[in-house]
Amino acid sequence: MRYAMVIDLRKCVGCDACTVACRTEWEVPIGHSRTVVSHSGAIGEFPNVYSTNFVAQCNHCDEPTCVPPCPTGATFQEKNGIVQVDTDLCIGCGYCVEACPYDARYINPETNKVDKCDFCAERLDVGLQPACATTCIANAKYFGDLEDRNSIVYKKVFEEGAWRNENENAAIGPNVYYLGTKNQLEIVKAKFGPRKARLATPAQMWKDILRPFIFGAIGVTFVGQAIAFFNQLRNGEEPIDD
């Protein structure tokens, strides 16, 4: 089981139906988004121009750079590939936000926790598709199990050659794939490619983590967080030297 999404930019009309559906499904506060539609605008010289729309969201990468920096283990990856945030553990430190080369995460100002696309895991549980794919008025978003040879995403990725938005900044196996014309993918590479992950230094992280100890606020929640954190250390997910 490996969930993946394929977005056909040749069909996408850039109408924002998906992003609004996502917003109302998950009550994403205005000013923030789990998924964003961008328009490149016309490129070239009149009348020889081309353009593309682009849809961005969490890529649920094969090697997510957002998981290791999480000091509490709140961000983790499920076996089906979905990168999840356990909001009970999240302390809103924002390391993962910086670490995501696709800027797919934000801190929700109402909860002070990190939030992002989770492929609508709750909808998947009850047999629905992600809200964005369900509502897409151009049927440009395909979702399914990449390991299932009969799935539409398998067909789009392995038979039609859907493309991964990777570059020299980040090649971490994004599981949102794109189909597009040559021109469209060129624009995506030039304008919407991933940035370099910004990782917090270990010293900085320790300071931030230890701060609650220093202020003596050892609540039950924090103990949980600490345990999760030390578990993570023990599992050797990310070596952090003091």
Next chain:
Amino acid sequence: MSISRRDFLKRSVLTGGALSVLSTTQLKGFTKHPIGWKGNQRVSEIASICEMCFWRCGILGNVDKYGKILKIDGNPEHPLTHGRLCARGNAGHKLTYDPDRLKYPLMRVGKRGEGKFKRVSWDEALDFFAEKLLKIKKEYGPEAVGYFPHGIQARFFHQVMTAFGTPNSVEPAFAQCRGPRDVGYKLTFGNNIGSPEPLDFEHTDLMVFIGSHIGENVFTGQVLQYAEALERGAKLIVVDPRFSDAAAKADYWLPIKPGTDTSLLLAWMHVLIFEGHYDKEYIDNNAIGFDQLKEHVKDFTPKWAAKITELPESLIIKTARLMGKCSPKVALHPGRHVTWYGDDSQRSRAMALVTALLGSYGRKGGIYLSSKIPAPKFPSSHHKPKVKRADGAGTKYPFASKGLGVTNGLIDATLNEDPYPIKGWVVYSQNVLESIPETYKTKEAIDKLDLMVVVDVMPVEQILYADLVLPEATFLERYDDLYTVKNAKIPFAAIRQPIIDPLFETKPGWWIAKEMAKRLDLKDLFPWDTMEEYFDHRLSGLNTTLKQMQAKGIAMHSKGTPYYDFSKPVKFKTESGKIELYSKKLLREGFSPMPEYTPIDEVPTGYFRLIYGRSPVHTFARSQNNEILNSYQSENDLWLNNKVAEDLGLLDGEYVKLENQDGVISNKIKVNATPGIRADAVYMVHGFGHNSKRMRKAHGKGVSDTQLMTRVKVDPISGGTGMRVNFVRIVKNGNPIMLSGAFSFLPNFEGEGEEELKYVEDPKRVKAKRKIKKVKKKEVKVEKKELKRKVIELKEVETEEEEDEGC
């Protein structure tokens, strides 16, 4: 605060007197439940239809235990949208929960325009309404009331106004939108196009858009079919001065000089005919006037059109050939908002003729046929008004729809009291100040009224001028009339039903209309008590009831194939029973029987032609205050050619103002310097630039194109107001800025070069005189039968158009 507790207590003691008076206060806001009550547990999903725009897609409203609409989903049962829903539909509940919405009936207290109102009860409001209306009827006759409705939900009001005795009902859906198209196609094929446009994208090989910017202009069902067609490999030709989203997806983008489309269409016809690409069999069997048309277009060569349209000749030829190659599976989009240059009926005719030459009308992959839906109406004892219309539909504008009317015609009539005085306006769900150009005229006309009533959901600017404002429940809180969709391959009926009860004292339109009827002595107009009763009657033809339909919201009515069966002779609903390439009807009214290109006014030096279009996240000027939609697009921007911007010294993203040819200066607008538009035009999305100072979200954001439209060119055939005849120049720091003398703009179309026409027949040798003579003889015969036919036709027109939806 330095008040001691003692002070507080001391003062509190003094409360006896006033308090004993006040203790009698009776409040009734709450119901008390017995101990053990667990509270409300309502969680439900209700099927209905959207009204964030006029396409009315299927929706499912999710209601939580607090009785609040949590989310709107698409209704998977809907045969056109299959559970998909656009951004506006997804944000629909924000309209219901907009703090600014109208909540109680309001009566004007101050002067018109001052904005002073008091809340009144429905009884007070409706009594006032009836009293005023009956007074106007007594003094001036019932025709002195003008009615400005919008959409299917207006039908109940329509019944009231008609029974009251006024013929003057006008919707911008005609004269500001699709009127010329309906006229052009009806003259050619005997049918107007209707809604949604019956384009067979499902089977087409080629889509042709002239100004249509599907994707930015969103109807979910149409976008879905369009996107699937693209994926299937269907080709796309887009004619648009601007690089729209559709143009970006097109195989051929023709950035035409605005206003010259008819010449392109004529040149296409030239190529189709003289290179022999047209569908000869289809034309021979089903059309009249081919020889005249052939003669007519013989000089309209691609070379001629290339000069006018500023497009490469080769591009015109190539696209025409592609159409020929794909014939008959060509879906040429007839357009929707087509009131552009005042010659719009003829342009629409030209589009219809191209469609005819390609053999695409009534054929698979082209334009499919609409069907009938058996949804009986309650019989009415009230007669149609006999007084002639004041707006010129059928007289001054001979081909204008009498169902939809000519808004600007009625405004002129009100203003000039010609042909008779109009003293009352009933405005329902229409924004007369935003959707009809020449706003100053509208305001002057309002000044002449004894009564202006607005029934609406939101406080749009026109309420300032209203004597009475009646708050309607939003589309999520009410029943509306049955929505029948005949332009679907499997026609269907859909219901709108309340997802929650109306908030505040808002009422559904049907209730308001029914109450109005009661007070206007038209009691028997609505011989039903409940909406169940009403729906059950209307649904009887579909063998269903409201109860049965409520879960899915949709009832299908399958009936035959939506294409012509050419194995038998086909009768079109035109005078001749054939497709009329040559229209004697037009000739009789003094118009050219075949479309001609009339040169448009050139853009004055220093100015740009103002063109406008739609955004996928907004509907006209209606949705800008929606919290979610506003966060996606709070203002429009000004598309300006990047080289022009450079020459003017303007940077992408900087704010400028616009001044039109009559000195009207706009709000500020952000420059979008782009190579995706011609140098002689600027483009903006319609519906922004709300004028009022306190508008929480929409005020002062972007520019109102309507305010810059101080001129219109009226299409003499349909009465439609051509709106792309306005020019603007750019004002920066208070001064207009001009292009430098050195500026030149010579587009270089990559990959376009010489292209020779391959004539199968030499146009110079075309002789059609013989046939024309024949036709003339026949004409006499036809005219004898004219009278009878006209009567029959008129009847047909009326029943048909009553069913028409707004735009």
Next chain:
Amino acid sequence: MIWQGICIIQLNKLPKVIDMNEREIIYKTFAKLFNYPDDELIEWIKSGVIAEFLELIEMEEAKIEERNQWNKLNSKSDLLEVLQVEYTHLFISSFPTIPAPLYKSFYEDNEIMGSSIESLIDTYEKYGFEVSKTSNELPDNLVLQFEFASLLIKDNVPLDEQYSFISEFILSWTEKLEEKIIENANLDFYKDLLVTINKFLNNDIATNNTKLSRAEL
């Protein structure tokens, strides 16, 4: 006029601590005052009952003279219309936007019926109440909240619960409402009302806190 007579009699009585019955009336009156103006309200204004009421609950020097100006300015019907126009402008509908909606959710969620109404409705339900089907108002309308406060008092709900309702659900937004009214009012009436009521609410709670802490001792 008769009311004033009663009042004088009361004035001569010995000071006593404000009782629950009086608090119930006070909150009921707040609700009434923020209802759409009707003849009864005008009657009360004209007879000075409202001015007196406000003076009674007010902490600073009396503005009774000033408030009695309302009487002189307008005839009864004029006054009614003037107040109705003001009420409509501030709280119901005005073009293009109402300046000071009476809904808590507007100030806390930036919309009406936002997520903050959930805990409010839960609270109503907890005490066995539901907004009447006949009420045309949203559950978080100020009028309903005042009425609910009076019902809590009437039902002898423990004091701390009464006060937590008032501070959590009413005072949490009425100061923002006050700002909006001050900014947009054309008349002093509602401005004066809410300023005075807000002061009372704060004091009522302060009093209670003192009481409660005493009880703990």
